[in-house]
Amino acid sequence: MHARSNSTPRWFFGWLVFATIAWPALAQDDACLACHGDRSLQSASGRSMFVDPARHASSVHGALGCTSCHMTIRDFPHPKRIPRVDCSTCHAEASADVPHSAHGVLGAAACLSCHGPPHEIGRAAETSPQSCATCHADAVQQYQSSIHAQFLAAGDAQSPTCQTCHGPSHRILPARDPASPVARRNLPDTCGACHANPNFLAQHPIPFARPIESYRLSVHGRAVAAGNEQAPSCSDCHSSHAILPARDPRSTINHWNVPQTCGVCHTEIANTYKESIHGQAVARGVRGAPVCTDCHGEHTILAPAEPESLVNPARVSRATCGRCHADERLAERYNLPLDKVPAFEDSYHGLALRAGSQTVANCASCHGVHNILPSSDPRSTVHPSNLASTCGKCHPGAGTRFALGPVHVRPASATEHPVVAFIRVTYWILIPLVVGFMLVHNLLDFLAKLIRGRFLPRTGETLPRMNLHFRIAHWLTAVSFPVLVVTGFALKFPEQWWARPLLRWESEFALRGTLHRIAGVVLLVSFFYHIAHLVFSRRDRIILRFLRPGLEDLRDLWGVIRYNLGRTPERPRFGKFSYAEKIEYWAFVWGTVVMAVSGLLLWFNNFTLRYFPKWVSDAATAIHYYEAILATLAILIWHFYMTIFDPDVYPMDMAWLTGRTAAEHIRHTRRFEYIVALEQQAKPEPVEKSAAEPADTTPPKAAEAPTAEAPAAEDNPQGS
Structure with a gap:
C-alpha cells in the first residue's frame, strides 16, 4: 500500500507532462489541417499546399507535429511567407555532410530532391533506388535490369542498392573523387565487400572463386592500384549499373560480347582478332571458338612475361593452345587434327619449352597471336609462301627448302614422314x-x-x-x-x-x-x-x-x-x-x-x-x-x-x-x-x-x- 501510494504522483506527473506538451501540438496540427487539409489550397504561385494526413502519418516523420519542423510558426493565422524548414535542427550530421557530397550542388533543395515530398518522407531502404531515379533515371533503369535488382526483388536483403556501392546517402561523392567508393582505384574494395566476403559467397551461387583476390594480382589490378586511370577496373568489364551474369546474352562478359568489351581498350587488337580464324568462328556462332578470356584468363590476367601467365612463352603452347587443340571432343566436333600438339611437344621446340626455355619458338611464334589464320590463307604467317620469313625470325637466312615437307608430324607417321x-x-x-x-x-x-x-x-x-x-x-x-x-x-x-x-x-x-x-x-x-x-x-x-x-x-x-x-x-x-x-x-x-x-x-x-x-x-x-x-x-x-x-x-x-x-x-x-x-x-x-x-x-x-x-x-x- 505504501509503494502504491508513492507511485501514483509519479504516474500522474508523467501524464500531465505529456498532456501539457503533446496535446497542444496535436490540437495545433488539427488547426493546421483545417486549412492544409483542403486539396484545393494553393500558394500564390499555384503550388499545392495540401497535406495528406494519412500519408504524413505513415511517413518517417509521422510522429512529429507540424511545428516540429515549422518551428517559427507560433500564431494562427501565420504569415504568408514563412522561413524554409531547417532539417539540420534534427539532422545536424547529415546536413553537414551533404554540402561536401556530390549532391551539394543542389543546395537547400538537396534534402527534398532525394527524400521526396516533405510530408511523405519515407525510409531510405524503402525509397532507394526509386528516389534516385528522379535525377538518375538512366542509371536506375539499367540497375533495375541487373542481377543485383533481380535478387533484391526476390527478397535478398544482401543484394546491393545505390547506397551499397556509392556510399552513405549524405556522403556520396563523384566517381572522379579519389575518396569515392566507386572511384576506379576503390572499386575492388567496394565490390569486394560482397564478392570477397566468404559468408556472402557461401550463400550466393557465384561461379568464380576469389574473383577480387585474383583481380588484384592481375596486370589490370596492379595498374589500377598504382594509380593508372586508364587501366580497367570492375565496372569497365562488368559495366556500372547493368551488371548481368555471363550467361545473359546482354551481359558485357557474355562469351559472344567479350571481344567487344575488351576492344573498348584494346581496339586495334580486337580488330585484328575479328579477322582471325578464331574471330571469324565466333562471328559465325561457333561456341567452341576462343575469345579473349579463353586465352588470357578472366580476373587473373597477367602480362605475357610473367611465368604464371597463360600466354607466357613457356606455357602458351600447352596451357592455352593445347587446351583446345588437344581436346578430343573439340577435335571430333570441329574436325580438328589431334596429332599437332603431341607432334609439337615431341619436337625440339616443344621439349625446350617443357624445360622452361623462354626464347624457343612456341605456337604464337609461328602462327601469330591475334592474327591467327589457316595455313591456306595467303595472309597467314604459316602459309608456305611466308614460312621463310616466319622461321627466319629465329633462323636468319633460312630458305624455302625446309618448308617443302610437313611440319607438325609425329615420327610414327609413315605416310607423312x-x-x-x-x-x-x-x-x-x-x-x-x-x-x-x-x-x-x-x-x-x-x-x-x-x-x-x-x-x-x-x-x-x-x-x-x-x-x-x-x-x-x-x-x-x-x-x-x-x-x-x-x-x-x-x-x-x-x-x-x-x-x-x-x-x-x-x-x-x-x-x-x-x-x-x-x-x-x-x-x-x-x-x-x-x-x-x-x-x-x-x-x-x-x-x-x-x-x-x-x-x-x-x-x-x-x-x-x-x-x-x-x-x-x-x-x-x-x-x-x-x-x-x-x-x-x-x-x-x-x-x-x-x-x-x-x-x-x-x-x-x-x-x-x-x-x-x-x-x-x-x-x-x-x-x-x-x-x-x-x-x-x-x-x-x-x-x-x-x-x-x-x-x-x-x-x-x-x-x-x-x-x-x-x-x-x-x-x-x-x-x-x-x-x-x-x-x-x-x-x-x-x-x-x-x-x-x-x-x-x-x-x-x-x-x-x-x-x-x-x-x-x-x-x-x-x-x-
Missing part, C-alpha cells in the same frame, strides 16, 4: 636385339664364374696396357660422355626429378644446351685426338690390325657361349683384343660419327634449314635420340661389365687411370700378350709409345696352348 618412320622402326628392332644380346651374354658369363667359384688370384703384379695417349683420349671421353647423356636426355624428359636441377636456370640461361654442346666438342676432340695419335704413331697404329674383325671372332663368341653353358671344358684363347673389345671399339667409332653428324646438323640448324628439306632435320633428330639410347645402354651394360662388374676385374680395371692392368688377368686371357708385356716391361720405353708390338711377331692362335704356368680354365672372354 617415311624416312623418320623407317629410322624409328629400324632402331626399335636394333636396340632390343643389341641390348638383349649384351644382357644375355654378360649374364651367362657372370653366372658361370659365380657357379665355378674360381676367381683369378690377386697378386698385385701389373703390366702395361694403355699408354698416355690412349688414356688421354679415354679421359676426355669419360668426362664428356656422362655430360652428354644427362644433358641430352634432360631435353627429352624435362619433368624428371634428375633433370630439374639442370633446367632450373633454363628461362634465363640455356645451361643444358650449352653444357651439351661443350661436351659434344670435347668428345670430338677425344675422337680426333685418338685418330691423330694413330696417324702419327707408327707403333701404336698397329692396334688397328689387331682390332680388325674376322671369322675367328665369331668362333670365339660361340666358344665362350658353349663354355659358359657347360658344353665344353675349355674356353677360347684370345689375341691382343677379344671379340668383346672389338665390338665396343667399332661401336664407339660408329656411334661417334653418327652422333657427331646428326648433332652438327641440329646444332647448325640455320645451315640445315637453308640447304635441306625439313625431313633431314627430323631424321637427324630421330637418329640422334635413338643412337643416344643405344650408346648409353651399351656403356652401362657392355663396357661397365668388362671394366667393373666382371668378377675377374672387380672392383675395377685400373688401366684407364694408371695404364696398367692386373698381370694375372692378361696371363689368363691372352697368353702371348702376357709374354710380350713381360718383355716390354723388361726394357725401357717412352711413355707415349704403346705396349703393342708389330703383328708379325704374333704366333698363330693355335699355338697358344695352355701351359702349367698359364691354365685356361678361368679365362675372361672380354678382357679389359
